[in-house]
Amino acid sequence: MATFIIILLAFVTFLCIYLHKLCTKKPKNFPPGPPSLPIWGGYWFLLLANYNFTHKAADVLAKRYKSKIVGLLAGDFPVILVTGYDLVKEALIRDEFIGRPDIYATRYRSLGDLLGIVFTDGHHWKEQRRFSLRQLRDYGFGRRFASTEELFEGDVKALIEYLNANPNPNDNDIHCKKGRVLIPDLFYGPLSNAILHMLVGKRFEDKEMRELAHSTLRFVRNVDATGRALSITPWIRHFAPDYFGSKPLHIENKRTWDFFLELVEERQKKFSDDHHGDFLDAFLSRMQQLQREGLDLGSFTEKQLIWTLADYFFPSPNVVGPALNMLWAHLCKYPDVQVKIQEEIDRVVGRSRLPNLDDRKNMPYTEAVLRESLRMDPVVPINTPRRCVEDTTLGGYFIPKDTLVLISLWNANYDSQIWEDPEQFRPERFLDDNGNLLKKDYILSFGAGKRLCAGETFARNNMFLILSGLLQNFNFKAVGEVPNLENKKWGFICDIPAFWVDAISR
Numbered sequence: 454m455a456t457f458i459i460i461l462l463a464f465v466t467f468l469c470i471y472l473h474k475l476c477t478k479k480p481k482n483f484p485p486g487p488p489s490l491p492i493w494g495g496y497w498f499l500l501l502a503n504y505n506f507t508h509k510a511a512d513v514l515a516k517r518y519k520s521k522i523v524g525l526l527a528g529d530f531p532v533i534l535v536t537g538y539d540l541v542k543e544a545l546i547r548d549e550f551i552g553r554p555d556i557y558a559t560r561y562r563s564l565g566d567l568l569g570i571v572f573t574d575g576h577h578w579k580e581q582r583r584f585s586l587r588q589l590r591d592y593g594f595g596r597r598f599a600s601t602e603e604l605f606e607g608d609v610k611a612l613i614e615y616l617n618a619n620p621n622p623n624d625n626d627i628h629c630k631k632g633r634v635l636i637p638d639l640f641y642g643p644l645s646n647a648i649l650h651m652l653v654g655k656r657f658e659d660k661e662m663r664e665l666a667h668s669t670l671r672f673v674r675n676v677d678a679t680g681r682a683l684s685i686t687p688w689i690r691h692f693a694p695d696y697f698g699s700k701p702l703h704i705e706n707k708r709t710w711d712f713f714l715e716l717v718e719e720r721q722k723k724f725s726d727d728h729h730g731d732f733l734d735a736f737l738s739r740m741q742q743l744q745r746e747g748l749d750l751g752s753f754t755e756k757q758l759i760w761t762l763a764d765y766f767f768p769s770p771n772v773v774g775p776a777l778n779m780l781w782a783h784l785c786k787y788p789d790v791q792v793k794i795q796e797e798i799d800r801v802v803g804r805s806r807l808p809n810l811d812d813r814k815n816m817p818y819t820e821a822v823l824r825e826s827l828r829m830d831p832v833v834p835i836n837t838p839r840r841c842v843e844d845t846t847l848g849g850y851f852i853p854k855d856t857l858v859l860i861s862l863w864n865a866n867y868d869s870q871i872w873e874d875p876e877q878f879r880p881e882r883f884l885d886d887n888g889n890l891l892k893k894d895y896i897l898s899f900g901a902g903k904r905l906c907a908g909e910t911f912a913r914n915n916m917f918l919i920l921s922g923l924l925q926n927f928n929f930k931a932v933g934e935v936p937n938l939e940n941k942k943w944g945f946i947c948d949i950p951a952f953w954v955d956a957i958s959r
């Protein structure tokens with residue numbers, strides 16, 4: 454008995470010392486937050502606060518610790534959760550928070566490497582972001598460009614014809630009877646082709662694009678901004694690869710890789726430096742130029758090319774698509790909003806031609822609806838994770854180098870210091886008393902600073918063209934219940950399940 458008591462006392466003492474050590478491992482003046490427990494540290498408390506949604510957990514912990522910045526240790530590495538409009542904006546903009554974390558999820562995205570634009574940092578990221586944006590501009594990305602606009606206008610026209618036609622039996626997955634279509638899947642084809650045209654100068658069958666979009670979507674649905682348990686304790690993938698997401702991550706990323714690899718190899722065979730028709734040509738040309746001059750290729754490798762193509766491709770169906778999904782849910786919930794947009798379209802454009810980007814400045818209400826939907830449902834509620842690149846302070850707290858910085862765009866978009874009645878869908882908040890669009894747009898759904906979303910203009914333009922083109926021609930009604938915008942799916946991208954609508958000709 455005495456031996457048992459001694460062993461028990463020794464065990465309890467050891468446990469207390471271990472727990473005390475864990476609890477006191479945080480750096481001095483680190484933001485307040487939950488203590489650390491074995492294995493996942495304070496991450497347990499994040500899960501307890503809200504198992505599915507980190508942006509909701511951030512709200513709970515900020516309230517609990519009465520601080521807009523909450524700090525915890527996820528396993529060994531420090532994490533901060535940033536809330537409140539001013540601090541969110543500061544964290545987005547300051548260069549100290551410009552890095553991206555090197556975690557299992559971000560590496561696995563590029564099948565083990567850190568490549569592309571979204572998940573890289575330092576010189577590699579700077580060089581590739583600058584190069585890709587400069588080259589893509591030549592094909593109409595992020596600016597006005599007549600031939601690209603014409604092409605997308607053609608896609609909107611095709612959507613309208615599609616909604617007026619009887620369904621093709623091959624398309625039963627998104628079109629089950631005349632006018633009855635699945636949102637957002639309906640948009641995956643045109644959105645994918647809009648960007649692939651600039652990237653690889655080619656257009657694909659809508660059905661193939663829907664399949665690819667579903668594949669990339671499964672990746673962003675199997676991971677979130679924290680990287681989840683897989684990033685804190687990567688060894689768990691050996692025990693339950695399906696549950697912890699490593700298997701889906703691998704399968705889906707391999708599919709994206711294969712799709713772009715085939716395109717790159719095909720182009721390499723017939724590439725000529727005399728004529729550049731798309732981003733792929735521009736990248737291959739740079740690679741050849743470096744080789745000719747006997748210089749180090751640096752970040753200009755074939756693998757980097759493939760992941761850059763993937764980084765510009767996937768947000769078009771998989772971020773703009775979900776944004777349209779939630780916008781359409783708002784339209785179905787508020788039919789009067791549809792009527793007001795239609796009145797504006799009829800007044801500014803009429804019915805004889807489709808709305809175009811020149812009309813945007815004359816359609817403040819439509820623009821305000823787009824902003825309000827992006828504010829209430831920011832698609833990426835916790836910004837793509839950032840990494841603190843040097844020891845610094847934020848809000849008076851010490852933030853050590855390599856801290857994982859989780860910035861709640863959601864919280865900023867609902868901050869009552871900035872937004873009156875933030876829970877209400879009220880597009881008029883973006884208009885002045887004369888109905889003009891307010892100059893300053895406070896929404897932070899596209900991030901901010903040097904890492905601001907590279908596709909913001911492209912996304913906003915295409916959302917405007919789809920919304921105005923379709924509402925010019927149809928009223929939309931949800932089939933059955935209006936989708937519940939609270940019923941979001943878990944993941945890095947946060948949207949609601951797809952739903953059927955009836956498009957009724959006006």
Ligand code: HEM
Binds near residue numbers: 571648764765833908
């Ligand atoms: C409604 C649509 C979209 C939303 C809400 C959105 C949101 C975001 C957010 C929050 C970030 C992280 C920014 C940061 O760290 O500060 C981001 C990054 C990025 N987005 Fe978007 N995005 C959208 C559409 C697009 C589209 C259509 C493209 C490309 C065609 C795109 C390309 C990118 C790229 C390349 C980055 C990485 C930028 C970097 O790390 O330097 N996005 N986006």
